[in-house]
Amino acid sequence: MTTTTTTGAVKLENLQLGYGGKLSANVSLDIEPGEVVVFLGPSGCGKSTILRALAGLLKPMGGRATVDGREVAGNEAHCAMVFQEDALFPWRTARKNVEFPLRIRGLRGQELKSEATRYLEQVALGDYLDHLPGHLSGGMRQRVQLARTLACEPRVILMDEPFGALDAQTRLDMQQLLISVWERSRLTILFVTHDVDEALLLADRVVLLTQRPATVADVIEIENPRDPSAQFQESYRLRRRSILDFLGGSAARA
Numbered sequence: 001m002t003t004t005t006t007t008g009a010v011k012l013e014n015l016q017l018g019y020g021g022k023l024s025a026n027v028s029l030d031i032e033p034g035e036v037v038v039f040l041g042p043s044g045c046g047k048s049t050i051l052r053a054l055a056g057l058l059k060p061m062g063g064r065a066t067v068d069g070r071e072v073a074g075n076e077a078h079c080a081m082v083f084q085e086d087a088l089f090p091w092r093t094a095r096k097n098v099e100f101p102l103r104i105r106g107l108r109g110q111e112l113k114s115e116a117t118r119y120l121e122q123v124a125l126g127d128y129l130d131h132l133p134g135h136l137s138g139g140m141r142q143r144v145q146l147a148r149t150l151a152c153e154p155r156v157i158l159m160d161e162p163f164g165a166l167d168a169q170t171r172l173d174m175q176q177l178l179i180s181v182w183e184r185s186r187l188t189i190l191f192v193t194h195d196v197d198e199a200l201l202l203a204d205r206v207v208l209l210t211q212r213p214a215t216v217a218d219v220i221e222i223e224n225p226r227d228p229s230a231q232f233q234e235s236y237r238l239r240r241r242s243i244l245d246f247l248g249g250s251a252a253r254a
């Protein structure tokens with residue numbers, strides 16, 4: 001992987017997570033700065049739980065998670081989350097939504113406006129600055145959410161099935177948009193999906209998780225990450241088949 005990114009190293013060390021004393025995940029994993037890691041696993045295994053812990057929304061039952069050597073605590077500023085259902089303020093325009101984290105960062109006046117505009121232009125929404133979320137399509141709302149996430153200047157972006165609710169074409173467009181955003185920012189991205197093709201397109205590494213409690217079953221290095229033409233290679237077809245077999249086997253055992 002060629003990247004000059006120096007921040008955004010994520011380390012999960014025997015990280016145990018759960019609810020009401022019941023274990024949902026027990027994972028160890030080292031993620032390099034600027035890496036895109038995609039989690040795949042059976043439904044309910046604990047994928048979202050891992051992201052929630054990194055966002056500081058869930059306290060570990062054991063072990064630890066660090067970002068650049070610093071233990072993740074509540075309200076983790078270094079990690080920003082993008083959910084499947086957009087979490088925009090419906091009464092604020094696209095630009096005002098993006099201004100929100102910028103205000104927290106201390107920006108005001110013309111600088112606030114121009115920075116928010118710049119982030120929205122990065123996601124090709126420069127013509128929709130004053131639109132309310134309700135007047136935007138699902139894909140556009142996800143783009144606003146991505147712009148708002150970038151405006152937080154996180155070291156790590158956590159994406160929980162962000163394109164799961166979009167139609168097939170919009171989903172492909174969003175994948176390409178995310179690739180172009182990543183190429184510019186080189187941020188570390190942890191991404192959860194159920195879609196094997198999405199995982200194989202976006203990831204530097206795909207992490208296969210077992211049934212609940214999620215543990216790391218396998219880590220697959222992708223040779224040509226973010227190259228759409230890779231899907232026409234035989235190696236892609238074989239890898240895709242083996243992942244589908246793994247997921248199918250997990251579902252059968254559940």
Ligand SMILES: Nc1ncnc2c1ncn2[C@@H]1O[C@H](COP(=O)(O)OP(=O)(O)OP(=O)(O)O)[C@@H](O)[C@H]1O
Pocket residue numbers: 019020024041042043044045046047048049050212
């Ligand atoms: N707030 C909660 N309270 C209690 N149990 C929970 C809570 N959130 C999740 N769980 C349980 O923890 C387990 C892991 O949930 P999680 O949402 O992380 O799975 P997932 O792999 O992301 O699922 P899916 O692929 O279906 O989205 C599930 O069995 C779920 O029922």
